[in-house]
Amino acid sequence: MTTAPQPLKERRPVLKLADIQRRYSDAAGGLTVLDDASLEIFPGEMVAMVAPSGAGKSTLLQIAGLLERPDGGEVYIAGRAASRLPDSDRTALRRLFIGFVYQFHHLLPEFSAMENVMLPQLIRGIGRHEAAARSMQLLAYMRVKDRATHRPSEMSGGEQQRVAIARAVANGPRLLLADEPTGNLDPQTAALVFDGLMRLVRASKLSCLIATHNHDLAARMDRAITLSGGKVVELRRQPSLVAEAAAGHVQPPPAAAEGGER
Ligand code: ADP
Numbered sequence: 001m002t003t004a005p006q007p008l009k010e011r012r013p014v015l016k017l018a019d020i021q022r023r024y025s026d027a028a029g030g031l032t033v034l035d036d037a038s039l040e041i042f043p044g045e046m047v048a049m050v051a052p053s054g055a056g057k058s059t060l061l062q063i064a065g066l067l068e069r070p071d072g073g074e075v076y077i078a079g080r081a082a083s084r085l086p087d088s089d090r091t092a093l094r095r096l097f098i099g100f101v102y103q104f105h106h107l108l109p110e111f112s113a114m115e116n117v118m119l120p121q122l123i124r125g126i127g128r129h130e131a132a133a134r135s136m137q138l139l140a141y142m143r144v145k146d147r148a149t150h151r152p153s154e155m156s157g158g159e160q161q162r163v164a165i166a167r168a169v170a171n172g173p174r175l176l177l178a179d180e181p182t183g184n185l186d187p188q189t190a191a192l193v194f195d196g197l198m199r200l201v202r203a204s205k206l207s208c209l210i211a212t213h214n215h216d217l218a219a220r221m222d223r224a225i226t227l228s229g230g231k232v233v234e235l236r237r238q239p240s241l242v243a244e245a246a247a248g249h250v251q252p253p254p255a256a257a258e259g260g261e262r
Pocket of ligand 1: 024025026031033051052053054055056057058059060
């Protein structure tokens, strides 16, 4: 039997930001945070975003996650243009494709770790049995299976964050967006939490964009970008550049300022 030739590799980005503009108008004269910021993230890619505070990382994540609308440009999620869709369609796209992790875990205090991971699945309509099995599997990937019945107050900061990561991927998103997910943890715990995140991402072929100040973690990802002058700048695999970007010392090289060169 012959099989039809397969395309070499599906290269459609999971996330594409095209010429994103975001301007806040409260300050005198206004503040342009994103100025033609462009970025593509392909299936399975882990991308670090390292830039100093105030550079626009959270703004970019909020726009990529369809929580905020840009003033200009377009956000494509798995090929669908999302910027001008009605709120209900944006919410549906977000629920289907995107998971979020924040610096603080935001777990529900009255529920156990396992219940916290089950809840988004139950809301989606998945049966209890299946949701419980998947939750245990995700907690195992994050090495917190033995804390499944514990409430957040009975867990360490690192354990809470591992559960929050498991919850973020409970409904099988294609894209994980994380805003300083280890920013609240000591370096050793941060590295352990990141190990779990990486295991989970690789096992589920997720794509992710992770804002972090931790350049050791950034250097372990597939690519690193920074924000400079409101634009996305590729840092490639250069740990020294990543360290400088975290401190805010990187200027955009002229040819790479659009984020499209790979
Ligand atoms: P980062 O995540 O890199 O620290 P942010 O995206 O949070 O940066 O913020 C980028 C800039 O935009 C900052 O100068 C911040 O003060 C400003 N900013 C963020 N949100 C608002 C807002 N809602 N109104 C006015 N200015 C804002």
